[in-house]
Each structure stands twice: as C-alpha cells, then as structure tokens.
Amino acid sequence: MPKIVDRAAMKARIIEAAMTAFQRHGYVSAKMTDIAEEAGLAKGTLYLYFKRKEDLTRALVDAFFAHWEAALSEMPAPEKVEDFAAQLRYSSLPDGQSQREVRMFFEILGSSTGSEDLLIAVAQFQDRLGRFYAEKLDALAEKGKLRAGLDTAATGRALAAMFDGLVLHRSLFLTDSARYVVIVDQAIGAILSGILAEAV
Amino acid sequence: MPKIVDRAAMKARIIEAAMTAFQRHGYVSAKMTDIAEEAGLAKGTLYLYFKRKEDLTRALVDAFFAHWEAALSEMPAPEKVEDFAAQLRYSSLPDGQSQREVRMFFEILGSSTGSEDLLIAVAQFQDRLGRFYAEKLDALAEKGKLRAGLDTAATGRALAAMFDGLVLHRSLFLTDSARYVVIVDQAIGAILSGILAEAV
DNA sequence: ATTTTTAATGACCGTCAAGTCATAAAAAAA
DNA sequence: TTTTTTTATGACTTGACGGTCATTAAAAAT
Numbered sequence: 481m482p483k484i485v486d487r488a489a490m491k492a493r494i495i496e497a498a499m500t501a502f503q504r505h506g507y508v509s510a511k512m513t514d515i516a517e518e519a520g521l522a523k524g525t526l527y528l529y530f531k532r533k534e535d536l537t538r539a540l541v542d543a544f545f546a547h548w549e550a551a552l553s554e555m556p557a558p559e560k561v562e563d564f565a566a567q568l569r570y571s572s573l574p575d576g577q578s579q580r581e582v583r584m585f586f587e588i589l590g591s592s593t594g595s596e597d598l599l600i601a602v603a604q605f606q607d608r609l610g611r612f613y614a615e616k617l618d619a620l621a622e623k624g625k626l627r628a629g630l631d632t633a634a635t636g637r638a639l640a641a642m643f644d645g646l647v648l649h650r651s652l653f654l655t656d657s658a659r660y661v662v663i664v665d666q667a668i669g670a671i672l673s674g675i676l677a678e679a680v
Numbered sequence: 681m682p683k684i685v686d687r688a689a690m691k692a693r694i695i696e697a698a699m700t701a702f703q704r705h706g707y708v709s710a711k712m713t714d715i716a717e718e719a720g721l722a723k724g725t726l727y728l729y730f731k732r733k734e735d736l737t738r739a740l741v742d743a744f745f746a747h748w749e750a751a752l753s754e755m756p757a758p759e760k761v762e763d764f765a766a767q768l769r770y771s772s773l774p775d776g777q778s779q780r781e782v783r784m785f786f787e788i789l790g791s792s793t794g795s796e797d798l799l800i801a802v803a804q805f806q807d808r809l810g811r812f813y814a815e816k817l818d819a820l821a822e823k824g825k826l827r828a829g830l831d832t833a834a835t836g837r838a839l840a841a842m843f844d845g846l847v848l849h850r851s852l853f854l855t856d857s858a859r860y861v862v863i864v865d866q867a868i869g870a871i872l873s874g875i876l877a878e879a880v
Numbered sequence: 881a882t883t884t885t886t887a888a889t890g891a892c893c894g895t896c897a898a899g900t901c902a903t904a905a906a907a908a909a910a
Numbered sequence: 911t912t913t914t915t916t917t918a919t920g921a922c923t924t925g926a927c928g929g930t931c932a933t934t935a936a937a938a939a940t
Contacts, residue, residue, distance in 0.1 A: 482915040483907045506794045511897060522919045527899065561876060583793065589852075590790010593783065594706045603853035617875070627877055631866050634859075635875065638846070638867035641854075645845020646838070652789075653803035654841075659834075666831050667838035674874030675817070675835065676761060677827055682885040683937045711927065722889045727929065881940100888935070898924090905918070910911100 491529050494519050495540050502540075503580050507587040537588060538598060544585065545605050552612055557619040564616055565668055568639070572646050572664050582651040606644070610637030639671070691729050694719050695740050702740075703780050707787040737788060738798060744785065745805050752812055757819040764816055765868055768839070772846050772864050782851040806844070810837030839871070 497519030501510045504518075512533060516523045530536040558564040574582060592598050614636030620626050646664060654660045697719030701710045704718075712733060716723040730736040758764040774782060792798050814836030820826050846864060854860045 482909090483905090483917055484915095485917070508791055509794060512899085513897080523898090524900080524920065525918055528917070531899095533898070587790050587793045590787050590793075591708055593787045593790075594709060599852060606849065606853055625877055626875055627873070630875055631862065634862045634866040635870060638863045638870070641845045641849040641863070642842035642867060643845070645841045645843070645848065648845065648848075649806065649841040652799060653806055662831065662834045663838045663841070666834040667842060670835060670838070670871050670874070672874050672876050673827070674870070674872050675826055675830055676872050677825055682939090683887055683935090684885095685887065712929085713927085723928090724890065724930080725888055728887070731929095733928070883938100883940080885938090886936085889931105889933080891931100891933105893928105893930075895928090896926095898926105900923075901919105901921100903919080903921105906916085908913100908915090910913075 487529065491539065492543075494521070494526060494529055494536065495543055497521075498536055498540050499581075499584070502584050502588070507537075507584060508591055534592075534595070537592070538601075541585075541588065541598065541601065544581070545601070548605075549608070552609070555616075558616055559623075561620065561625055561672065564620060565672060567616065568643065568668050568671075569664065572643050572650070572667075573661070574647055574650060579651040582647055586648060586652065606640050607637065610640040612636070613639040642667075642671075687729065691739065692743075694721070694726060694729055694736065695743055697721075698736055698740050699781075699784070702784050702788070707737075707784060708791055734792075734795070737792070738801075741785075741788065741798065741801065744781070745801070748805075749808070752809070755816075758816050759823075761820065761825055761872065764820060765872060767816065768843065768868050768871075769864065772843050772850070772867075773861070774847055774850060779851040782847055786848060786852065806840050807837065810840040812836070813839040842867070842871075 494515065498510075498515045501514045501518045504510070505514055512526055513523050515536075516526055519526075526536070530539065555567055556563075558567060589598065589602060611633070614632045617626065617630070617632040617636055621630065621632060626632075646667060650660050654663070694715070698710075698715045701714045701718045704710070705714055712726055713723050715736075716726055719726075726736070730739065755767055756763075758767060789798065789802060811833070814832045817826065817830070817832040817836055821830065821832060826832075846867060850860050854863070
C-alpha cells in the first residue's frame with residue numbers, strides 16, 4: 481500500500497543538485513531553496529533526506545572523496561621516472577570542471593573550519609593521498625631509481641601538501657593556463673632533479 | 681570645541697580586536713558584537729570606522745599583508761645554498777600564533793570566494809611572494825649554484841604555491857609537530873637536490 | 881562654567897534563510 | 911475503486927545578525 485522511493489537514489493540526486501547549486505551560487509550563498517529548485521523538489525523534501533544543511537554538505541564531501549580515490553586507484557605503479565613525472569603532471573593540471581570543484585571544496589572547508597569532524601575527514605584523505613604518492617615512490621625506489629636515504633612516507637605526504645598548494649593556486653589565483661603549465665613543469669623538475677648545480 | 685580622536689589608532693584598535701575575535705570564535709561565527717566587546721566598544725561605534733563588516737575584514741587582510749611583507753623584507757639574499765634552505769625552512773615552520781593566523785586567513789578567504797576584489801589582492805600577494813623567492817634564486821644563480829636552464833621566475837612562483845600548501849596543511853591537518861618537521865625537511869631536500877638517484 | 885561640535889551608545893528595525901508541519905499527492909495493495 | 915501508508919509540498923515560524931539612529935557623553939575652546 482505505501483508509496484516507496486529509492487532513498488539512496490534520492491540522496492544522490494540531491495547531492496548532485498547541491499554540487500551544481502554550490503558551483504553556480506557559491507557555497508555560502510547557495511540556499512536550501514536553490515538546491516531544491518536545482519533538484520526539481522520542494523525545500524521541505526530535502527529535509528526528508530538530510531536533517532540539516534550541514535549533513536548534506538558532509539555527504540557531498542564524502543561523495544567527492546570516493547570519486548577522487550576511484551580516479552587515483554586507476555593510476556598504475558610507475559615503471560620509469562618519466563611515468564611518475566607524468567602522473568604528477570596529470571594530478572596538477574585540473575580541467576575547468578575540476579578547477580570549479582576545487583574552488584567549491586575550498587569554500588566549503590573554509591566556511592566550516594568550526595566543524596572538527598570535516599577537518600578530520602579531510603586530514604585523513606590527505607594522508608591517504610600521501611600514502612598513495614609514497615607507494616609510487618616505493619615502486620621507483622625498489623628499482624633503484626631514487627636517491628638513497630629518501631623517506632618515502634614523509635616525501636609522499638609532502639607531495640600531497642605541495643601539489644594541493646599548486647592546484648589550489650591554479651583554481652584561485654593562476655588563471656593564466658600557459659603560465660601555470662610552466663610553473664608546474666618547473667615544480668616537477670625541481671622535485672625530480674632539484675634546483676642545485678650539484679648535490680650539497 | 682569638538683571632541684577629537686585619532687581615527688587611524690581607533691581603526692588599528694578595532695582591527696586588532698577583530699583578529700582576536702576571529703581567532704577565538706572563528707571568522708564565520710564572530711559577530712560584530714563580539715568584535716566590539718573585544719575592543720571595549722559598542723557595536724555602533726565600529727560603524728563609525730568601517731561602513732560594513734566586509735570593509736573591516738578587508739582592512740584586516742591588508743594589515744596582514746603589510747605585516748608579512750615587512751617580515752619578508754628582513755630576509756637577506758642568500759650567500760650559500762644552506763642559507764636558502766634555512767630561509768625556506770623558516771618560512772614553513774610557523775609558530776602556534778602564526779598557525780592560528782593562517783587558519784583564520786584560510787577561513788576568511790574561503791568564506792569570501794564571492795568577493796573578487798579580495799581574491800585579486802591575495803593573488804597579487806602570492807605573486808609578490810613568488811618574485812621574492814625568485815630574487816633569492818637569482819642571487820644563487822649568479823654565483824653559479826643553480827642548475828642551468830632553471831626558470832627562476834616560474835620556480836619562485838611554484839615555491840610560493842608549494843610552501844603555501846605545506847603551511848596550510850600544517851595549520852589545518854598536520855598537528856603533529858615532529859612529523860611535520862620531517863615532512864618539511866624531505867620537501868626542502870627534494871627541491872634542492874631532487875629525489876632521483878641521477879638526473880634524467 | 882558654558883558652549884559647541886564630534887564621538888559613543890545600544891535599543892531597535894528589517895531582512896533573510898533554516899527548519900517545521902498541517903495538508904495534499906502518490907502509489908501500492910486489497 | 912477504495913483504502914492505507916508513505917512521500918511531497920510550501921506557507922509559516924523562529925531566531926539571528928547586520929546595520930541604523932535618536933539620544934547621551936565627552937572634550938576642546940572660550
């Protein structure tokens with residue numbers, strides 16, 4: 481007798497609408513009404529699936545993490561140094577859509593610094609990313625391609641932070657693509673071979 | 681006959697109070713009343729010095745830029761590679777107070793992505809920072825300490841972005857000091873000498 | 881002391897958006 | 911078709927905060 485809906489599908493639909501609304505109006509300015517409109521629903525309906533706006537935001541962020549990690553898991557272990565360089569390069573050259581997502585993500589996190597939960601979730605994601613880079617480094621190290629005495633775990637985490645910086649700057653400040661490409665290539669060059677004429 | 685006050689000093693006092701209030705309550709949660717209370721003034725008084733909350737925020741950000749740039753200008757041109765390494769290290773190991781400031785700054789910028797003006801101001805600051813690093817690199821390059829073919833302008837800007845990433849991660853995610861120090865040292869090591877066993 | 885002009889105050893107003901809930905619609909079963 | 915249960919709706923409530931302004935306080939000059 482009862483009307484039945486697929487709650488998971490409905491949540492996904494709302495999250496999707498929220499992404500669009502956040503990118504269109506900005507996270508801070510996007511109202512629940514905007515999201516509802518985007519989803520083709522009434523505002524009250526959203527509250528049947530997410531008790532608070534904050535819950536919706538959190539679900540969106542989690543969906544994003546899952547999405548990014550799926551993309552990462554497609555990257556194979558690098559055979560050669562050039563493979564690794566290509567992977568770094570790929571990671572740091574977001575397309576227009578990804579840039580908008582990064583910007584949205586930045587806005588969400590910035591506006592939610594009070595939420596310790598979210599901060600922890602992001603910290604854990606960044607640690608996983610660091611471990612991911614560390615794995616790639618380990619693969620190269622096994623082949624003897626890397627300098628002796630390299631702390632791959634710490635270096636991997638450093639790469640996560642530094643490339644986060646690059647991508648953030650790309651999305652917020654460095655709107656000139658050509659200029660940014662040069663910057664990234666110099667960054668990768670420095671990390672691979674250093675900037676010095678000879679080792680210290 | 682008239683009562684007279686030093687408007688500049690009053691503005692500075694309010695900005696100071698805003699800094700404290702933003703760090704205490706978080707930027708988003710800090711109300712004009714909180715700032716007034718912190719400054720020992722009534723809310724209405726704030727509006728005699730700043731027409732809008734946004735204006736106060738902007739003045740605070742500008743004060744910060746001035747402050748940071750003053751600190752930067754104290755750094756001399758590096759004589760040796762070790763000097764440069766020390767400067768990078770110093771830049772990336774914020775003390776507790778600076779960490780709180782970085783976090784506050786992150787929150788301000790994140791919550792104000794809509795304000796194109798602010799974004800431009802920050803972008804310009806980051807460019808100045810990039811040029812600052814580039815100068816240091818040029819000083820070393822003149823002494824023949826750097827790899828041939830290094831684009832110092834682009835590398836300087838890359839350093840600004842990457843160390844921004846590190847400091848941001850330090851302030852938001854990497855609360856373990858010891859761990860962070862290792863990460864920074866690996867990052868600096870990589871940038872100076874690269875991670876490869878031999879040049880590609 | 882008085883006057884005059886500017887500064888400070890905080891109760892008040894208007895706005896605005898999150899969240900609620902009585903009512904209506906949908907759809908599954910009988 | 912009717913019943914029954916769940917889902918959808920959007921007008922309404924509620925609370926909050928930025929910004930205002932009539933009133934009061936301060937202090938400089940006479």
